Amino acid sequence: MFAVHLLAFHFTKLKEDQIKKVDRYLYPLRLSDDVLLDVMARFQAEMVKGLGRDTNSTAAVKMLPSFVRSLPDGSEKGDFLAVDLGGSLFRAHQVKVFDDGKQSSQLESKFYPTPKEVTQGNGAELFDYIADCLLDFMETKNLKHKKLPLGFTFSFPCKQTKLEEGVLLAWTKHFKVRGVQDTDVVTSLRRALQKHKDIDVDVLALVNDTVGTMMTCGYDDERCEVGVIIGTGTNACYMEEMRHIDLVEGDEGRMCINTEWGAFGDDGALDDLRTEFDRELDLGSLNPGKQLFEKMIGSLYLGELVRLILLKMTKEGLLFNGKASTALLTKGKIEMKHVSAMEKYKEGLSNTKEILTELNLFPSEEDCVAVQHVCTIVSFRSANLCAAALAAILTRLRENKKLLRMRTTVGIDGGLYKTHPQYAKRLHKVVRRLVPTCDVRFLLSLETLTEVRNKMRTELEYGLKRETQANATVKMLPTYVRGTPDGTEKGKFLALDLGGTNFRVLLVKIKSGRRRSVQMYNKIFAIPLEIMQGTGEELFDHIVQCIADFLEYMGIKGARLPLGFTFSFPCRQASIDKGTLVGWTKGFKATDCEGEDVVDMLREAIRRRNEFDLDIVAVVNDTVGTMMTCGYEDPNCEIGLIAGTGSNVCYMEDMKNIEIVEGNEGKMCINTEWGAFGDNGCIDNIRTKYDKEVDEGSLNPGKQRYEKMTSGMYLGEIVRQILIDLTKQGLLFRGHISESLMKRGIFETKFLSQIESDRLALLQVRRILQQLGLDSTCEDSIIVKEVCGVVSQRAAQLCGAGLAAIVEKKRENRGVERLQITVGVDGTLYKLHPHFSRVLQETVKELAPQCDVTFMLSEDGSGKGAALITAVAKRLHNVGQK
Secondary structure (H helix, E strand, C coil), X not given: CHHHHHHHHHHHHHHHHHHHHHHHHCHHHCCCHHHHHHHHHHHHHHHHHHHCCCCHHHCCCCCEECCCCCCCCCCCCEEEEEEEECCCEEEEEEEEECCCCCCCEEEEEEEEECCHHHHCCEHHHHHHXXXXXXHHHHHHCCCCCCEEEEEEEECCCEECCCCCCCEECCCCCCCCCECCCCCEHHHHHHHHHCCCCCCEEEEEEEECHXXXXXXXXXXXXXXXXXXXXXXXXXXXXXXXXXXXXXXXXXXXXXXXXXXXXXXXXXCCCCXXXXXXXXXXXXXXXXXXXXXXXXXHCCHHHHHHHHXXXXXXXXXXXXXXXXXXXXXXXXXXXXCHHXXXXXXXXXXXXXXXXXXXXXXXXXXXXHHHHHHHHHHHHHHHHHHHHHHHHHHHHHHHHHHHCCCCCEEEEEEEECHHHHHCCCHHHHHHHHHHHHCCCEEEEEEECHHHHHHHHHHHHHHHHHHHCCCCHHHCCCCCEECCCCCCCCCCCCEEEEXXXXXXXXXXXXXXXXXXXXHCEEEEEEEEEECXXXXXXXXXXXXXXXXXXXXXXXXHHHCCCCCCCEEEEEECCCEEEEECCEEEECCCCCCXXXXXXXXXXXXXXXXXXXXXHCCCCCEEEEEECHHHHHHHHHHHHCCCEEEEEEECCCEEEEEEXXXXXXXXXXXXXXXXXXXXXXXXXXXXXXCHHHCCHHHHHHHHCCCCCCCCHHXXXXXXXXXXXXXXXXXXXXXXXXXXXXXXXXXXXXXXXCXXXXXXXXXXXXXXXXXXXXXXXXXXXXXXXXXXXXXXXXXXXXXXXXXXXXXXXXXXXXXXXXXXXXXXXXXXXXXXXXXXXXXXXXXXXXXXXXXXXXXXXXXXXXXXXXCCHHHHHHHHHHHHHXXXXXXXHC
């Protein structure tokens, strides 16, 4: 043990020494708050210069009018096309905006590469390529016969005099196409489209990607008046008062200004902050002396910046024993994806060693620690500089409105922001520190939820296929439930319900015919923590003791009734009455259960007691029970959703699509176990540091990541982590972290529901916080309510994105243009939270607009549903025998 502690001490000391060494070496890249406030002031001055008629020509930050004069108001409708040129990929989109009073829309996209011969060729070839890609997209979506309006997202600085015209001022990023600068790009695109006589497209608007991001987020949040891109390059736009825009006639209203902040510093305004590495990178770029601010921020440049730093440190003998490999000497060998991988929280150091080895370097432990810290400093400076410029825009907005304190939303997009493990957290933190008078909400665009939906769909397919199921995070477990109720079920059934801190035993009487009804009698039993986390034998003996008490209470101890067992944990089933536990969730950790058949464990416990016998017909998940309960009332119900302590969904899948089960005829209910979605890292780009902290403190770190972002068991804890962080920054509770706030689990999800209630005044919110031992002001109450709203809204949106993937799959399975389907729903979060159900439903409508989804509250799915499954199984078994 002493040796282990000695080794840990040695590594910690080694890490500290290497970090200090890198900090000293890269001191010019570490920017203090005072420096960032100075950058903020410089950018504010540049904004004023860019807006002035007399000073715009010499301004580095061009503040280009976009001629977009308002945000969406919900009245927009119709079918539209969009093409997007500016990053590492070219994108074509079809957007459907529905006039249903709910501001719902649907986005379908296709991505195309942007090869070097296109991005650095001639103008005619570039626009022909765009037209060819659009033609391919329209053929794919069967749109060639329609006349559609098109919006052209062109992410380069353009001078506009109207919405559908834009003269390119300069290429940026990795683009350098000949013959396009100083010409109208809309005219060039129209000319290329006219070559294709079989499509009819009307180019109505030219917009920058930042403007598109702001408008997309503004469709969801009317407070959104800033758009930011942090990806290959970087830029921002915002809504400016017309009276301040000298370049455009008129003083009334507002107009969106595309700042083109990537060129900030091109006039020397940032020369004192640029390092020798920045200068060397700039000299080797496609546009030396241009876009200097962007070159300190964008992902196109950060990998190369890291390489230049590592190369110099190696030449000075500070890394790799002074030996540089050919790869390290080669421009472009370190990319942003490598920097992100090296900065990952747990696997960062092992990733660093692997990446450096691939570069033919032979790193020591000290080298790996130093290189990882170099990456951290470079990306941290990027986030700091971006935060300073954004803080300047937010301050200008607040001053324009003449407010002491402002609430606003920033729409944000870009690969660096979404995929780097720490970037978003750093940016948010610094912005809030620089502008404490602005309550800023950062909103991911609809594209992010679309991405979640698409990734969920991919995982659903992986889970159904024989060759990929073993590695799928969404396990798509067959339940062997092959039908829903048809109204002929009848008889007496027992049901067991295990899935939370309470256990229930039920007697369910089902009548068919004209007097069709379901009567239920139940008793609730507590499951102590020592049983939940004891041995499997103790757990099942406790369950059987509860059953015995119930049978005696009901006077039916001698009856051998058919039984359905609702077991709300992931099980792999070989038949309807066999279920092997895959893994515990929701606080259970009884030993000797995982990998065992829970029905056999229940039967053995009944035999040990030797007092009664039961006919165990089915083991089911609570989602399946929920679907069956609602299916008893509505034959159109083929999906079951639980949004409560945990989160899960099931649905009826066509047998021909289930490769892991023999047979092609009919349907079978699939228990998706979608709580584990993202356990392979596919949604790490939307997980925050608070999600990671909650995960690390849970009973199953690294598991059930999606569930931990969407279910009631974890939302209160996410809120608590955010409140601690805000308090540390001095933004809450006078900077004092109380003892109660440090207690894990104190902020239960029920408090979110209470705090977010529209009927609850701030004074009552303050009382709730005081009950939790938090000495709050009215201002604190406002912030806490906002935090709760953001956390629960994200949970509902993510849940809705996952459900949209399911209903779209159902629609495609049936081969229909429009699907009508019912989702049976249960769970306290869905039923009790004031806004969760509404946001979830709106998200499904937005992401699956060709599906008319009815949401039906389940009446005791875990109990009644288990009995109905048992009854259906008995009915189908009898039919099979006949």
